[in-house]
Amino acid sequence: MDAKHPIHYIARAAGVFMATLLVLLLVAFAQAITFELTYVFWTATPAPSKEPKQELNPEQARTQRITGAKKEFLPDGTLHLVTQIGENRWQALRGPYPFDAPAGQEQVYDVNDRLLWDGPAKEQPYDYLSWAQDTRRDSLTHERMRNLQQLAEPRILEIPVATQEQLREQWRYVPWDDCFVGYSLEGGRVGYLSAAGLTDSRADVRPFGRFQSCQVWWPRDSHSPTVLWQTERYIYEINFASRQAERIPENPQGTIEYVAMNPSYRFRQADSETMVRTRPLLHCRTSDEVHHLILKDPDQTITIATPPEWQQWYVNHCEFAATKESVFLRRTWLEYPAPAARGNPDWWTGFRRTPKNQSVELYRVDETGGLNLVNRYSWTLPGDPGAIRYVESRSNVKRFVTAFSPPLADLLWLPFPAGFWQNLAQYDFVRELIQVVEEMRPHYSVWSWLVTAAMLALTFWHGRPRRASWDRLAFWLVFVALLNLAGFLVYWALNHTPTMACPACGKRRGLSRTDCVHCRAPLPTPEHGKLDLIFGV
Amino acid sequence: MAEIVLETKGLTKYYGAKPALDHLDLRVPRGCICGFLGRNGAGKTTAIKLMLGLLTPTAGSATLLGCDSTALTPAIRQRIGYVTEGHRLLRWMTIGRLEEFQRAFFPRQWDSRLFAEMIEYFELSKRQKIKHLSNGQRAQVSLALALAPNPELLVMDDPTLGLDAAIRRQFLEGMIELITRQGRTVLFSSHILADVERVADRIVVIDRGVLRADCPLEQFRTSVRKVVLHFDNSAPADVELAGLLHFRRSERQLELTLVGVGDAEVADWARQAGAERFDFVEMNLEDQFIEFTAPPHRWRLFQWEKA
């Protein structure tokens, strides 16, 4: 076979790629195992405090009660602080309240620390505003939908259409077409339901859009479930029995980031009195921080743009409630600036140690989306002086382990701002991979340079007598310089040719070429003496 | 000058840092039956595989029928018959199926009659499966498969390996019959010298990868000789004679193995050494080969005197 056939060069490159990929994975795996095992066995944890638990003084008890209480508003704007006995998170840590108190007990205080009510939660007499809840809690999220489509275990989503006695149709979600296709159980296809509504032909289908979540409930007036289908830009309320897909809201400017719904909207089996006093409400927030409220009974849409200065705080959460008379916004916020970059250990330490002001505000929302402050309540969250800095010992082990990581990772990170590669990734597993590379790259450490230099020296020592040419050796030296230990292992695995001592110059030479790389002497020829009977033709 | 069908120039193959074949220079003319001899591990199979393009040489080249061995074209391969070492054939096939398979590669030159005659001669049936055949029968089928396309050059790697004497004789007789009938060029390796003696007209001897002999059989036979010298007194302790391969000394005798030394030279030396008389020992090819390829100045098994 002609050694210069192009397939050999392509195959050589493919072989190097394949070997590099596998060895990089192997080295990364070894690094991760070393890192995690060392963390398991050597991580320093703070010794448990030997001091006896102290009783809280009245001021501390008050702070704890206020911090742990739910802040509930009455329709007239009055704020109550509702503490649930036996379930309070702070009590579980250090509170003086008896742990053996029966569950489901509530205490209601006003803002002046007056106890207004104490008794079973079910008998509590106050009729607070009912806030719209995040729909993701009970829904099929984007990640779960993706898992359904995973090739290793494909599953299908089917929505039934039925009467009291009988199942009549099944509507199956088709991810490729991003629509539902209906089948009658008596045989035959019913049609396609998509953003374009019901169509007979697949060609007329319009995709819903990039899926975010879906929630399904049984409406009161039907035996077929209603589906709330949320995409990046729209929410569809799909009724398969009537074969309709209603799109809400109509013209959002940004992508939808958050969707909430109150029980009335779902016709949940909640207290009928509550449903009488509330209006069905669907709330969605888009990426431009604009809130869209879709109300029913009567139908109404309100768009609210909150003030830009609200976004500067680390915690800033807006919830909405609607009665027959008014629409309300509850804003909970923490007076602590948001971090510049996520995951900064020093920021977290500062956050935990610093006392912070927390506030809850109630606004009334008018038809035009304007906000009128009704009530505000603030309290101080105490800092935790014992909060320790993020675990240090991991960083020492990481420095050792990442000394063997490829410097190429640092080169790829160098020209770009923080988070550039993560933001580029559209798929979660790519994002996770980039996160791993970011964690395990050498971070320009001296140790990694020293290890790389050692690998280079080894490569040169091994490769010099075996070289077919200086060009090839130079390629491998650059390869090892970029990939460190993994590069050396790949080089060594793919270039392990035998050597012999050259009879002319005495130096070690490889056998990949017929002449010695040092003195150009050819391979030694055997001597034929008088005892050989060589008489050619 | 005879046409050269097989030629090697400095053919070398290294395994690791050791040469399995070291600068083999060989020329085989057309019509020659060349015996390729060597001890176990000498490099015979390596040389044959290099010639047929199954191995890549470390240095040097080989040419068969004018084509470089590393780029043998299908047309050239059609002209070369090859009997592999151990007669490794496709075990699940019947002889008939194997013939069909082999025939597909020689559409124009396959001699069905010859194949059938050979199968009959060897008392085989086309319905027999290869896995049910003995070593000898497989060797016969291999030979038939190699000869039926009427190749110009036949290369056989130890074709009688593992065969008993009777089957070997039958195999060789068949081989002789067919080879001499067609005037083919044959290169066959063996370490059964009696077979070589019967068939070959030229021999090539390889020892530890190095070519030691490449000459007509007769020349080899006459060149390698053993002579026993008798002395009245003590035999000389040391022997200095050009062409000396080995010598063995007892109190009053010297046994010399010589290469390319004539009668007159022997007589001269014997006189100078003071020998009373000398006798040439009759050797067959096997004896000659063993002496020729034994390394000098080595302890021999069960010998009390160092040579």
Add this chain to the structure above:
Amino acid sequence: MRFLALLRKELRESLPWLLLAGLLLLGVGLLTVHSEARFARMRYQHWSAHQGLGPGEVVNTYDLVRSPHLAWVAMWLAFIAPGLGLVLGICHFWVPLFARTWSFLLHRSTSRMSILGAKLAAAILGLLVSLGLVWTGLYWYACRPGLLPIPEPVQILVVGWIYIVIGLVAYLGTALSALSTARWYTTRIFGLVFAALAAFLILVQWHLGWVFALAVLAIAILFVQTVAAFLSREF
């Protein structure tokens, strides 16, 4: 004619394994389809309104999710296809090594590329016919009106074909490992490991585009190396 002779020889050698795989898949498939059909009809006949929930209650969406009826068969195919690829790779490249028949085969009056091409063609044909045809036939059978209440989604058919492609990846990985002259504890095992890695990466995808890209990349990488190794290997 030479290529056909080689192809016929390779197919005949692989025939027992192809038959075994095809019949196993067919048997499991038919049994599953009929038992699933019975189960599905029972499930739809015994329908209860709101599935035990009250009107107005939120449905657990996982109650609305089910595996396709052919999913169980696809799971079998997920093992049969790579297994068949592995076995064919062993038959075509490992067995001649142990039986030492490479010398005989390589001295055919045809190029090495033809010999390799016949093996690859036999493997692809074998996978297509013994698994692909059977799987597609099973899907068509399952979608016949009157058998299952609702026809199977096309996705499950595609999933099965992806497993068959993984079988081809396994075949090429086995071939590459067989043709490598390195030691097991260095790079000889890389072919198999790479094939396994590629199979894993393909299986965790949900986007068909990525599946296609990864499959093509894996096959291309293994294919060029197999060709180059076979053309230059010493036997």
